[in-house]
Amino acid sequence: MKHVRLERERFASGDYALRPIFLEDMVAIRIWRNDQMEVLRQARPLSEADQQAYYHNRILPSYERQNTDIILFCFEHEGSLIGYGGLTNLDWTNMRGEISFLMRTDRSDRTESEQYRRDFTAFLELVKAIAFEELHLHRIYTETFNIRDFHIRVLERCGFVSEGRMRDHVYLQGRFVDSLIHGCIKE
Numbered sequence: 001m002k003h004v005r006l007e008r009e010r011f012a013s014g015d016y017a018l019r020p021i022f023l024e025d026m027v028a029i030r031i032w033r034n035d036q037m038e039v040l041r042q043a044r045p046l047s048e049a050d051q052q053a054y055y056h057n058r059i060l061p062s063y064e065r066q067n068t069d070i071i072l073f074c075f076e077h078e079g080s081l082i083g084y085g086g087l088t089n090l091d092w093t094n095m096r097g098e099i100s101f102l103m104r105t106d107r108s109d110r111t112e113s114e115q116y117r118r119d120f121t122a123f124l125e126l127v128k129a130i131a132f133e134e135l136h137l138h139r140i141y142t143e144t145f146n147i148r149d150f151h152i153r154v155l156e157r158c159g160f161v162s163e164g165r166m167r168d169h170v171y172l173q174g175r176f177v178d179s180l181i182h183g184c185i186k187e
Contacts, residue, residue: 003063003071006134011073014017016122018073018130019118021059021084025074028104029084035105038173039148067092071135072100075123083120087131087140095138099127112150120151124158132186139185145170147179161185 001020002009011018021029030051033042046054062068069090075083085101101123103109109116112140131137142160156162160182168176 001063003068004066005068005071006130011126011130013122013126013129015078016119017076017079017125018086018123018126019076020063021055021072021074023052023055025081025084026055028081029102032083032102032105036102036108037110039145039151040102041170055123070100071097071130075103075117075119083123085123086127087135087137090101090137095136097131097135097137097140099124099140099142101127109148109151109154116150117154120154121158124155124160128159128184138185139183141183142183143179143181145172146180147172152180152182153183158184 005026009020030046030048033040034045037045057060058070059072062070062072070086070088071090072084072086074081075085081104083101085099087097088100089098091097101120103116103119107115107119109120128140129141141163142155144155161184162180163183164181166179166181169179170177
């Protein structure tokens, strides 16, 4: 199963790979999302039915649509599922997309570990290659809550430039936080 816009279904670099999302992956993804709601634009915990509906109504159709607005992957390290993400809010007219990324909870940026830095860097390099070389996008960007300092440092080390701050943009855990926008333009 591969996206109609991509030449292949699996992309690898070293011990890391991106592959299609299958229905059985949605269980783990739901757990990670519910565990890490503080870093997501997710207002409530997701149920199994929510995840199944998202898979059938959004992810599966995206593989067949030329002008899909999402292209998501499972992210593996040495063949084990460690995260997921890809490109969302794809705008084919303006040749841009937003990066979406979430790690398995025990590998998330909460620990500010070297492992997270390696994982996230590998993911970004794979997604940049897909975005610029396969999909011929001009620009990719991220929105990150300002509470994620380590995540932001990794983004910037990988060539993403700070482009703006939306002050008090999100109400999160009893307080307002800023959203930071970072972008990367095709070289």
